[in-house]
Amino acid sequence: MLQILTFLQSNYYATESVASRYDAATMGMFFLILVIGIAGYIVQARLQHVFKKYSKVPFPGDMTGAEVAEKMLRDNKIHNVKITHVAGTLTDHFNPQTMTVNLSDAVYSGRSVAAVAVACHECGHAIQHAQGYAPLTLRSQLVPVVQFSSRMAMFVVIIGLVILATTQNELLCWIGIGMIAMSALFSIITLPVEYNASNRAMEWLASSRTLEGIQLQQAREALSWAARTYLVAALSAVASLLYYVFLILGSRRD
Numbered sequence: 710m711l712q713i714l715t716f717l718q719s720n721y722y723a724t725e726s727v728a729s730r731y732d733a734a735t736m737g738m739f740f741l742i743l744v745i746g747i748a749g750y751i752v753q754a755r756l757q758h759v760f761k762k763y764s765k766v767p768f769p770g771d772m773t774g775a776e777v778a779e780k781m782l783r784d785n786k787i788h789n790v791k792i793t794h795v796a797g798t799l800t801d802h803f804n805p806q807t808m809t810v811n812l813s814d815a816v817y818s819g820r821s822v823a824a825v826a827v828a829c830h831e832c833g834h835a836i837q838h839a840q841g842y843a844p845l846t847l848r849s850q851l852v853p854v855v856q857f858s859s860r861m862a863m864f865v866v867i868i869g870l871v872i873l874a875t876t877q878n879e880l881l882c883w884i885g886i887g888m889i890a891m892s893a894l895f896s897i898i899t900l901p902v903e904y905n906a907s908n909r910a911m912e913w914l915a916s917s918r919t920l921e922g923i924q925l926q927q928a929r930e931a932l933s934w935a936a937r938t939y940l941v942a943a944l945s946a947v948a949s950l951l952y953y954v955f956l957i958l959g960s961r962r963d
Contacts, residue, residue, distance in 0.1 A: 833906030
């Protein structure tokens with residue numbers, strides 16, 4: 710990304726107007742977003758393949774994902790979190806407001822390496838909450854702000870661009886950019902939260918000998934691909950933010 714930005718701001722554009730330079734940068738960022746989108750599709754497809762593959766590998770302890778999740782919570786002295794199930798595929802999540810680890814049907818009742826890996830990852834979030842893990846706390850505090858800003862940002866930016874075109878007043882545009890930036894910040898903060906939860910899951914699976922050998926490596930591979938989806942999402946959010954920044958700067962009159 711830094712190389713692309715450096716190229717877009719190089720002397721190649723020195724003889725062009727400021728607006729032309731920003732127009733070129735905007736197109737560059739649009740291309741980058743497209744590339745990241747393709748990468749996201751590939752990562753998501755690979756994730757689906759890996760989970761489907763390891764969903765067919767039986768868990769040697771003959772326990773369901775829900776049962777393993779309960780054991781992990783007990784081993785970490787957490788007794789106020791309930792294990793429940795939700796509809797959908799890979800819809801698993803921890804809800805700190807209801808203090809529940811919500812597992813999809815395939816994970817909740819599944820007896821596979823994939824089911825156990827996902828269940829333990831979500832319990833990793835519950836442990837983060839119990840121990841006051843700072844990035845999780847910050848992300849939780851940002852949720853209502855991001856929910857509002859993600860709904861309103863595009864409207865604010867569009868109206869701001871209309872005003873900018875007629876009055877050269879950029880204030881509303883930058884307010885919209887700030888709202889988009891909140892979503893990008895949320896995506897960035899999500900990265901350590903998700904990676905840390907996976908690390909906690911793998912540490913417990915190994916130390917408790919719930920999984921060993923090749924099956925432990927399979928669980929690690931599954932969680933690694935899941936984590937990459939969050940990395941792609943963060944890159945996409947940052948690229949989108951930069952795209953709108955260049956779009957507004959390019960809308961200025963010389």
